[in-house]
Amino acid sequence: MPVARPETSDSRVIAHVDMDCFYVQVEQRKQPDLRGLPTAVVQYNAWKGGALIAVSYEARKYGVKRSMRGAESKEVCPQIQLVQVPVARGKADLSTYRNAGSEVVSILSRKGRCERASIDEVYLDLTDAAETMLAEAPPQILEVIDEEVLKSHVLGLNSEDGSNAKESVRKWLCRNDADRRDKLLACGAFIIAELRLQVLKETEFTCSAGIAHNKILAKLASGMNKPAQQTVVPFSSVKGLLDSLPIKKMKQLGGKLGDSLQSDLGVNTVGDLLQFSEEKLQERYGINTGTWLWNIARGISGDEVEGRLLPKSHGSGKTFPGPQALKTIASVQHWLHELCEELSERLQLDLDQNKRIAHTLVLHATAYKVSDSDSHKKFPSKSCPLRYGTAKIQEDALSLFQAALREYLGSYTAKIQGSQNNHWGITSLSVSASKIVPIPSGTASITKYFHGHLSCSSTKQSQNNLVEEGTPVPPSGNESYSEMNVMKPQIEFPGEETMIKIHVALQKIRHVMNSPRKLYRYQPQDIYVGSEHCSGMNQSQPMKNYSAEEPCVKLSMPSLNRQEQKRKAVKDKGTCSILRFFKNQDPSCAPQKLEHVENIEDVKAPPLSPGIQSRSNNCLDHNQSELPKERPSEDAGDSNVCGSFQIEQRRGGAWSYNIDEIDPSVIDELPPEIQQEFRAWIRPHKRHNTVKRGSSIAHYFLPTKNT
DNA sequence: ACGGGTCCGACT
DNA sequence: TAGTCGGAC
Incomplete structure (x- = not known):
């Protein structure tokens, strides 16, 4: 549970960006004929047409859902297009999606601190960018406002349905008498609209976004209007939003904790939580979760955007349901080899591209055991230091497995190993590499x-x-x-x-x-x-408090000053609107090669000073590490x-x-x-509190919680 | 007998 | 720490 920062006047600008049915979009880009058609991505076509893992919005209209089998989806939507997940080494291979996710991250990370939350989601801290815009080019002075911004959904704006929705959004965005926090959010809406358009231009992917004062609200908002839309949560709308929000909709409350709140405390909406004192919540759910809940009820969360563009671990796994369960060491070894090979490949890539080294190898499995007093015992996880090289990883993984199996079987040791056994079966296997740290080049x-x-x-x-x-x-x-x-x-x-x-x-x-x-x-x-x-x-x-005079942010913002100029440049292609973007694409055409699309930096940021300009190209300052660079051409084997x-x-x-x-x-x-x-x-190092807090120490001070 | 394959974070 | 567990996509 993230630490909640009881900051009641949070004036950060946080965005959550969520790719729309991402795997489907990746496949549609590869196969443009599929655009606009009801489409789903399935894996393992063997049993009942495979399992759906992503469903296009066209298909959702027919009632197709994730977790349907392929065959099932055909029943409700006979014309659905099913695309299979690539398979390598006898298992699903998600690398194309991972790579596509990286493309997106590399674009989104240009405007501020960026956290890769999953393969298709990121959080952005746009506070500095929004502050700069507010200071230098606030919405009121803009003559033209991008369509995409006007199409924002602004929660709590009374005319969400009216035909003049855009007009009321425009008014809200440009309100001069607004709470400063909301003005910042308005700037955030501009920045996000531009980023989303940029993502579309460079990747052909649409995404949805939420803009709010903290991560949890931004995340909530990004899911409210999909696909290809954005939603703003003004400060004053938070209470109204949460009052009627079913408790399980909130991130982290979709599982057992949410169930417990409902059945044990009778809490059905987030607003219902307000009745309970912090102490009461702590008493029931522990000190951390209790405080977290108390804050969430008020729309408060201090969880910070991390500044991490790369995953913290890599894993490779497979399930062997029911009859397919592995019953010999030999078959386990075979699959471990496949899994380890994939893992090793990805580790090698990470080393080559990102100069990172993983330190721990973890083996996970699930197993069943027949007729034993504790046949419900879980198969234990095991880990060891990770040695690079496919063969080493394979060897170590097998050792871990055997150690775990011995422990799992307990006194009940299996004697026969060569052939089938009747005592146990492995229903899932996975290997993962964690504790990935950059190689120390910074010293x-x-x-x-x-x-x-x-x-x-x-x-x-x-x-x-x-x-x-x-x-x-x-x-x-x-x-x-x-x-x-x-x-x-x-x-x-x-x-x-x-x-x-x-x-x-x-x-x-x-x-x-x-x-x-x-x-x-x-x-x-x-x-x-x-x-x-x-x-x-x-x-x-990442420094949480990087100094306000970040050249990167400063530099990128003047682009908003040049809103109009930019519009003209883009206008040649039609419009800024995402929907129109697609209309302008001839669906029968092969996809455009986007590498050649003009770099918007060139359009919007005429050289200022050479030194600074070069900085802006390398605008990763807020983020811990770089995205993978182009794959080196030479083979990266062991x-x-x-x-x-x-x-x-x-x-x-x-x-x-x-x-x-x-x-x-x-x-x-x-x-x-x-x-x-x-x-x-x-030597004993003394770098304890040398962390520079920068000038904005005040940022760390909290108002005392009143009442 | 599971949506599968991955990721992440908290707890102990 | 290593290992478990819950949650999410």
Whole structure:
């Protein structure tokens, strides 16, 4: 449960963007003939036409639902087009959808801090962008307002149905006497409309969005008008919205907690929660959940947009329902091999593209067992340090499985392994990789080291230059990789093996030194400090309070000043409206190659100053890490790169990270300047509260909760 | 005997 | 910490 920040006057601008039936859209882009037709994506066509995992809005009109079987959907909608999920290694392969999701994230992350919430959803913190717009180009001064903005739904606006809806939206957007918080939301609506249009132009995907003062309300709103629409929740509409909102509609309350609220407390709407004191809720649901509920009832949530563009883990799994259950070790091994191969491939991609390393391998399975006293026992999960290389992962996964199976079967040990057994069956298997952290390129000496190989002599100076051109560096010295990427194209790596040694060794040190992030629970008299206790060396947490003079945001906003100019540029293609965008596309045509569509940056942001301009192109500052870059053309198999991992791992007694276990000889092999930094890391570090809070400390102060 | 395959976060 | 569990898409 996210920490709720009891900020009653939250003036952030948060957006939630939700792709419309995303998998369907991905398939429709691949196969444009399917556009406009009732379509669904199914996987595993074998049994009853496969299971639907995404349904187009055309198909939904016929009553087709997710979780129908393909055959079932044909019954209610005979003309439905069913597209199969790609299969690789005998299992569903979602990589095309993951990649499509990344395309979207890379666009949405241009205007502010961006959090990849799932394969097809993101949160954006547009506060700074909206502030800037309000200061420099508030809606009132705009002569022309984009169609897409006028089509926003504004909750609580009395004429939502009237024919003059657009006119009333326009009035709301431009109200001069409005609450400042609502003015900011209005700016957010402009920014989001533009981003959604940009997504459409560059990817052909439509999405819906919600704009509100916090994540949970934005999320709620984004689902209210779909597809291809956006919904704003003005501050003054929150109470009215929540009063009548069925409790289970709220994120996090759709499951057992929502059930309990209904049956145990008789709470049917979010508004009903208002009757209960915080203490009462805490008493029943615990201190965290209780406080969270109390706040949610009031539309309050301090959950922050994280600034993370990449997933935190990778997994690959498959179910083997009923009769297909695996009953021999050999078959388990076979499937583990398939799953591990996929996982390994994705890990290798992540390493190549994002310079990240996963540290933990986890095996999950479900199983059944016949006639045993505790046949209901769950199959335990097992994990171990992750060694790179497909074969290693396969080997380790199998060991984990066997350990888990022994535990699962208990005293009841199976003797026969070769052939069928009658005691147990495996109904699902999955392997996943977690604790994925960037390889440490941010530390000064390593950056220097790289830079040295770029034939820049003065290391200190070059470091500074890099920092200036790259991303603002959080004081903790672990940041995103913009700087690496800046130089990447030219780098001759100084021997990949050496580098990997450095990385792994540094990772271990960090691993040891990182204390787990503590949940900071709000107490009324407290100052809010988020969850930032020990962000020091953690995987770069974004600065929550990056300074107001972020060049990136500043720069992108003048584009809104040039609203009209931009309109003209776009107008040539017809209109800004998303619906009209599609009308203008000849459905019989092959999809346009969008790579060649003119970059809107060029249209809207004529060069200001060269230095700044280049920054705006690299506008990832709010975000922890970069999106995957183009796939390197060279094949990324299990290369020699992995070899050095293993050497290193073996020497250290690889099964637990202990700082004492780091082989000093590894360090000795490193270049001198890195050695030095290394030893500094090993020494007790004092980076506790050096986190720069920036000028807006006030941001962290809370009004005392009244009443 | 499940929508399947993944992700995430809290709790202990 | 590793492992479990719940929730969501």
